[in-house]
Amino acid sequence: MRCRSISLKPLSFPKTDRILKRHEFLAFYSLGKVMHSPGFILVYKRGISGRFRIGITVSRKVGHAVTRNRVKRRIREYYRLHSAALPVSWDIHVIAKKPASSLTFQQTVTMLESLFAKFVKTAGAAIQVVSAIGFQ
Numbered sequence: 001m002r003c004r005s006i007s008l009k010p011l012s013f014p015k016t017d018r019i020l021k022r023h024e025f026l027a028f029y030s031l032g033k034v035m036h037s038p039g040f041i042l043v044y045k046r047g048i049s050g051r052f053r054i055g056i057t058v059s060r061k062v063g064h065a066v067t068r069n070r071v072k073r074r075i076r077e078y079y080r081l082h083s084a085a086l087p088v089s090w091d092i093h094v095i096a097k098k099p100a101s102s103l104t105f106q107q108t109v110t111m112l113e114s115l116f117a118k119f120v121k122t123a124g125a126a127i128q129v130v131s132a133i134g135f136q
Helices: 022-031 065-085 098-102 105-133
Strands: 033-036 040-046 053-057 090-096
Touching (some): 022 090, 065 098, 090 105
């Protein structure tokens, strides 16, 4: 019996949704706004690509390679599952702090949800102001 393949396209994480270049990360330091949680720092700025893009940084201070990769996988998985609810035309840089290494997946999700909810509230207000002025 042949199994029918389920399309996972809406839940994918293509390269067009990623921030990969050094100059793109450096732009956050001059143009970005910052939000903090105990485990993560979220830096955001208005994007020019017309899509919501994310960059992830986990330094060696967080732990060894296995730990850093686990933290990155958890952030990517959160983004992959929740990207449909995020506003477009924003670039986000998620920076893991040392406490992120000891979080369970559920704790990571809870912390990222509160951080992204704060971002959506702030970004939503910025979107309303921009549309009221007449720019888009």
